[in-house]
Amino acid sequence: xxxxxxxxxxxxxxxxxxxxxxxxxxxxxxxxxxxxxxxxxxxxxxxxxxxxxxxxxxxxxxxxxxxxxxxxxxxxxxxxxxxxxxxxxxxxxxxxxxxxxxxxxxxxxxxxxx
Amino acid sequence: xxxxxxxxxxxxxxxxxxxxxxxxxxxxxxxxxxxxxxxxxxxxxxxxxxxxxxxxxxxxxxxxxxxxxxxxxxxxxxxxxxxxxxxxxxxxxxxxxxxxxxxxxxxxxxxxxxxx
Numbered sequence: 010x011x012x013x014x015x016x017x018x019x020x021x022x023x024x025x026x027x028x029x030x031x032x033x034x035x036x037x038x039x040x041x042x043x044x045x046x047x048x049x050x051x052x053x054x055x056x057x058x059x060x061x062x063x064x065x066x067x068x069x070x071x072x073x074x075x076x077x078x079x080x081x082x083x084x085x086x087x088x089x090x091x092x093x094x095x096x097x098x099x100x101x102x103x104x105x106x107x108x109x110x111x112x113x114x115x116x117x118x119x120x121x122x123x
Numbered sequence: 124x125x126x127x128x129x130x131x132x133x134x135x136x137x138x139x140x141x142x143x144x145x146x147x148x149x150x151x152x153x154x155x156x157x158x159x160x161x162x163x164x165x166x167x168x169x170x171x172x173x174x175x176x177x178x179x180x181x182x183x184x185x186x187x188x189x190x191x192x193x194x195x196x197x198x199x200x201x202x203x204x205x206x207x208x209x210x211x212x213x214x215x216x217x218x219x220x221x222x223x224x225x226x227x228x229x230x231x232x233x234x235x236x237x238x239x
Contacts, residue, residue: 052232
């Protein structure tokens, strides 16, 4: 079984401030982990993914995430928030085995305050 | 690369009619496609998984006779909502994974279905 917990359904940051979106996972096998971003009325865009290579993963738009097995975490960060970062962010997990079922977290809505 | 399209992007239909939504992988061959449903302010719920040329695997609680999925080619999957009712109104999103993208699903832009 696998699951994802995203702490904080809403996060507000000031423009230029650090963005930190939290994600903890549970998986019975080594996981693959993903962060997706969704803008209003659009599908999901892949930000970054961890697939058992480097634990610090860099993605698009200046985002990065670090896989910490001891903490079962995969938090998403960005040093300086832009107004264009305002969106919904989903953390997701799937097993590294053959079956590709992905489990999504409930999402975190990021608000950027000018 | 790894672009997935959906058509239509939005559709309004009358109760009792059927609606077909297409999902296409534009620049890769999708061995597996997934259909999700997203309610307002909620996460994505997997409805079914389909492999090209095989019957779809539905998640528990999803009516296979109501949500017909066809994955006839490596670039096209369709979801047909049969005898639609207002409670079927939702945002439907497909994703695809292929030979060279087996560890990642790439998502379409979604289809907003409103049943009157």
